[in-house]
Amino acid sequence: MKTVDIEVIGKTLNKAYDLVTPTMGPRGRLAIIADPFSRPYLTDDGVTVAKELLNLDNQFEKMVAISICEAASNTEKAAFDGTTLTVLLVKELYECGMKLVNQGVHQQIAADIIKSKCENAVKLLKNSCIKITDANKEHLIKSVSYITTKIPYIGELVYEAAKKAGDAMNIAIEHDRTIPESVVEHVDGMVVNSGYFSKELGKLANNEKGVWIRDNAKLFLLAEGILTKNGLNNLFKSITNPKQPLVFVFSSNHNPETIQQLIENLSANKLDFMIMFINEGNADEIFLDIAAKTNGMVQSATFNTTDYTYDHAGTADHIEIEIDKTTIIAKCDTDAIKNRMSAYKRELDENKFTTNLVRADVINRRMANLGAGVVTIKLACQTVTEYRTIRFKLDDAIGAVRCTMRDGVLPGCGKAMYYLTKPDTVNEVTEITDALKAPMKKILANAGYEMPSDEYLYKSYENGIDATNNAKVNLYDEGILDSYASIETALKNAASIACDYLRAYILINENVKEGD
Numbered sequence: 001m002k003t004v005d006i007e008v009i010g011k012t013l014n015k016a017y018d019l020v021t022p023t024m025g026p027r028g029r030l031a032i033i034a035d036p037f038s039r040p041y042l043t044d045d046g047v048t049v050a051k052e053l054l055n056l057d058n059q060f061e062k063m064v065a066i067s068i069c070e071a072a073s074n075t076e077k078a079a080f081d082g083t084t085l086t087v088l089l090v091k092e093l094y095e096c097g098m099k100l101v102n103q104g105v106h107q108q109i110a111a112d113i114i115k116s117k118c119e120n121a122v123k124l125l126k127n128s129c130i131k132i133t134d135a136n137k138e139h140l141i142k143s144v145s146y147i148t149t150k151i152p153y154i155g156e157l158v159y160e161a162a163k164k165a166g167d168a169m170n171i172a173i174e175h176d177r178t179i180p181e182s183v184v185e186h187v188d189g190m191v192v193n194s195g196y197f198s199k200e201l202g203k204l205a206n207n208e209k210g211v212w213i214r215d216n217a218k219l220f221l222l223a224e225g226i227l228t229k230n231g232l233n234n235l236f237k238s239i240t241n242p243k244q245p246l247v248f249v250f251s252s253n254h255n256p257e258t259i260q261q262l263i264e265n266l267s268a269n270k271l272d273f274m275i276m277f278i279n280e281g282n283a284d285e286i287f288l289d290i291a292a293k294t295n296g297m298v299q300s301a302t303f304n305t306t307d308y309t310y311d312h313a314g315t316a317d318h319i320e321i322e323i324d325k326t327t328i329i330a331k332c333d334t335d336a337i338k339n340r341m342s343a344y345k346r347e348l349d350e351n352k353f354t355t356n357l358v359r360a361d362v363i364n365r366r367m368a369n370l371g372a373g374v375v376t377i378k379l380a381c382q383t384v385t386e387y388r389t390i391r392f393k394l395d396d397a398i399g400a401v402r403c404t405m406r407d408g409v410l411p412g413c414g415k416a417m418y419y420l421t422k423p424d425t426v427n428e429v430t431e432i433t434d435a436l437k438a439p440m441k442k443i444l445a446n447a448g449y450e451m452p453s454d455e456y457l458y459k460s461y462e463n464g465i466d467a468t469n470n471a472k473v474n475l476y477d478e479g480i481l482d483s484y485a486s487i488e489t490a491l492k493n494a495a496s497i498a499c500d501y502l503r504a505y506i507l508i509n510e511n512v513k514e515g516d
Helices: 007-023 046-055 059-079 083-102 107-128 137-149 152-165 199-205 229-238 256-268 283-294 334-350 357-372 384-407 415-419 426-447 454-459 484-502
Strands: 002-004 031-033 041-043 171-175 183-187 189-192 212-222 246-250 273-277 314-321 326-329 374-379 409-411 463-466 471-474 481-483 507-509
Touching: 007 046, 007 059, 007 083, 007 426, 031 046, 041 384, 046 059, 046 083, 059 083, 059 384, 059 484, 059 507, 083 107, 083 426, 083 484, 107 415, 107 426, 107 484, 137 152, 137 384, 137 409, 137 481, 152 183, 152 374, 152 384, 171 384, 189 283, 189 357, 189 374, 199 212, 199 273, 212 283, 229 256, 246 256, 246 314, 256 273, 283 314, 283 326, 283 334, 283 357, 334 357, 374 384, 384 481, 384 484, 409 415, 409 484, 415 426, 415 454, 415 484, 454 463, 481 484
Parallel strands: 171 374, 212 246, 246 273
Antiparallel strands: 002 507, 031 041, 183 374, 189 326, 212 314, 314 326, 409 481, 463 471
């Protein structure tokens, strides 16, 4: 066991800041990261760059780096953007707390003050965010997409995809070298957030993207997980077209021994197959949705299909299975789809006063999935390196737009947080004003520009600087906007880590021996 002084915390936060924040803003730079198993890729994603800190030799610095990466990762999961902001705020909020400590405030109290002021900031931001409407929808989607990716044409693609996909934003992304420019296509299909569940099965994909892609595939919807050895033999005997791709869909009630036997039999007979596992909540609903989309039946005593055969299986005209996503395109029975939609609508209507927001969101997404079909953005990239770079950015843009449609937007370029430090609200955030001003200062510093006067910035909520050309602009009109979710989650996650470390008095690592 070895211990060190807490000075290592500040040093590590500075290392993270210096490594990650040069990517910030429209004039921020890209990091080129080597992948030992594939091609290098370029990114300005804060959490991706911050993870390089996990290679630090100093085990105590590595401890702090893990916490920073956790904060950034949590922001990315929730808002799809704001990871660099999170890293910056961890360092800035910690320093705000240390200023209080140096003034004689107890560390516990200093941490409580910082946490409370960040909560005040979040409330003020929420009260001033701009909500999406039919009138501003195009402007906001294109603006947030551009700010998230720094690539102008991404906004056009995401907006076109959003128009076709609806609020659920079920959008697939493909690489296509054969087309002259990137396009958006819409097909009547559905997306399931489940796929194959092991690296061994992933090898069946047999392509660099790890996607099992087949046409005219049969889907065996084994929801109850009661397939016996005898039932398995009967299922095999019922297969009339052994050359047809076969997909076996299992629920969490599956028997691992049965699945292993199934895989061995399929492999021994050299059949073209994939096995996927529905791991979403309310899996029975997903099975029924798939059945409706593929004109199949679910293995169930309710439907008298316990003895499941080839004739009960659904058919997908086209199916793409990844490790965590499946895209199904099929000529479906419209009445079956209407029945599933009616069941979901009935639940919302009958329980409108008791259904929680999470469940309501799930239902709305599933209805959109059944009704809107699959929207695909085809990227016309010449190289896989370019495709991977654009793909990561596009994923973030789609996620950020989802958050925007739910929560709204704030003025970008750090202005929303800077505006909280104006005289009439500064008392709510006094102890963290330096942290709230830091994002704008860093964005403009990366661009090589000077900060404008507080008089200009405080005059209007939307007054700001376009960091691409150092122009004073109306941020809303120019589309320089951030999703509310990215700033809210960055503040909350950064405050969580910064305050935890403010309360620390020593770092202990039981895996490091004295003298190492």
